[in-house]
Amino acid sequence: MVDDIIRASDSSKGGFYFHFPNKQAIFLALIDALVPKLTTAVERAIASEPDPVAQMGAALRTLLDLFAKHRKLTKILLVEAVGLGHGFDDQLMRTRGSFARFIQGYLDRAVAAGAIAEQDTEIVAWAWLGAINETVVRWLVMGEPKRLEDVYPQLRTLLLRSVGADETPTKASPIQ
Amino acid sequence: MVDDIIRASDSSKGGFYFHFPNKQAIFLALIDALVPKLTTAVERAIASEPDPVAQMGAALRTLLDLFAKHRKLTKILLVEAVGLGHGFDDQLMRTRGSFARFIQGYLDRAVAAGAIAEQDTEIVAWAWLGAINETVVRWLVMGEPKRLEDVYPQLRTLLLRSVGADETPTKASPIQ
DNA sequence: TTCTACAGACCGGCGCGTCGGTTTGTGGCG
DNA sequence: CGCCACAAACCGACGCGCCGGTCTGTAGAA
Numbered sequence: 001m002v003d004d005i006i007r008a009s010d011s012s013k014g015g016f017y018f019h020f021p022n023k024q025a026i027f028l029a030l031i032d033a034l035v036p037k038l039t040t041a042v043e044r045a046i047a048s049e050p051d052p053v054a055q056m057g058a059a060l061r062t063l064l065d066l067f068a069k070h071r072k073l074t075k076i077l078l079v080e081a082v083g084l085g086h087g088f089d090d091q092l093m094r095t096r097g098s099f100a101r102f103i104q105g106y107l108d109r110a111v112a113a114g115a116i117a118e119q120d121t122e123i124v125a126w127a128w129l130g131a132i133n134e135t136v137v138r139w140l141v142m143g144e145p146k147r148l149e150d151v152y153p154q155l156r157t158l159l160l161r162s163v164g165a166d167e168t169p170t171k172a173s174p175i176q
Numbered sequence: 177m178v179d180d181i182i183r184a185s186d187s188s189k190g191g192f193y194f195h196f197p198n199k200q201a202i203f204l205a206l207i208d209a210l211v212p213k214l215t216t217a218v219e220r221a222i223a224s225e226p227d228p229v230a231q232m233g234a235a236l237r238t239l240l241d242l243f244a245k246h247r248k249l250t251k252i253l254l255v256e257a258v259g260l261g262h263g264f265d266d267q268l269m270r271t272r273g274s275f276a277r278f279i280q281g282y283l284d285r286a287v288a289a290g291a292i293a294e295q296d297t298e299i300v301a302w303a304w305l306g307a308i309n310e311t312v313v314r315w316l317v318m319g320e321p322k323r324l325e326d327v328y329p330q331l332r333t334l335l336l337r338s339v340g341a342d343e344t345p346t347k348a349s350p351i352q
Numbered sequence: 353t354t355c356t357a358c359a360g361a362c363c364g365g366c367g368c369g370t371c372g373g374t375t376t377g378t379g380g381c382g
Numbered sequence: 383c384g385c386c387a388c389a390a391a392c393c394g395a396c397g398c399g400c401c402g403g404t405c406t407g408t409a410g411a412a
Binding site: 353354355356357358359360361362363364365366367368369370371372373374375376377378379380381382 | 383384395400401402410
Binding site for chain 1: 258259260261265269273295296299300302303304305306307308309310311313314317318327330331334335337338339340
């Protein structure tokens, strides 16, 4: 594992352990570096749309686009990072939790705005997280669908329907 | 890991490797033993209901009840089994795939019966799988919700809505 | 010469799997 | 019944590879 990183980065054990105290540290650093990028990208996409339903679509769109654009990185974070054991999964689960709360926040706002009916947004947030995660993981390990973005429309209507949001047919947005 | 099994089963290395050629074998044996039980239980629940929407509810209900009733076993299969590496994840993923196809089959039947609109049932099946899995895993590792069955109504309406099935308010079925 | 950044040989624990040996069960035989 | 022979089931110390982490050395900059 560490040796893989060494080889891939064309470095050495000494170099690695000069920069990181241990193995998990590089994962945590990676998470700390990427999570803000991802969340800000999603937030910006959300801010660029007026109504909550369109915001949800934009958020999913940018998420899938980012994953598709950085497949290797995504695989590391969503597939390879799981099951390292030794209390490292906890950190991973905490990150998942923060994502779930992130989703939940916007769901709550959508409820407050009257865009969707009152409901247990925590359960919904985790269900959404799971649905998206499973879809992406499937794409990562089975290579299906060939292009992750292909599932976007289906997944979008699925998620929107699931909270009772009426599907407003918007024009297809470019992949940007 | 093997030593844990040894200790828990009050056995020995020799005894273990007399019955199983290697470590993964016991997991595969466990899967081979449990998956049929689970699927038949779900199938029976489905068969006992007339219309597709109620079938979906009954299926989810029995699934959650079984998971709740066998928490330790569920944790082994859904949490501890992941990330054993060495081409073992493949087997796990294949099992997930068969489950997804199982779900997809019933979705296709629901489409054929006109209970839900035509849609990409494969994507839906995987999304459902992910949503349920994430919910159960959350319950397993964070202990929330305290009782897994508590999420049933919410999750049920969420999943049904997601495929555009109109929620038919049925009387609460006993936990059986 | 001192400090930073790195190289890579080496160490040690952990965990899977093995292997020689012991116990337990079982059928045959006088 | 008592005994033997053989096999099935089980035991646990050891081997050994893997992998995370350390330690010594060193090239180049200041």
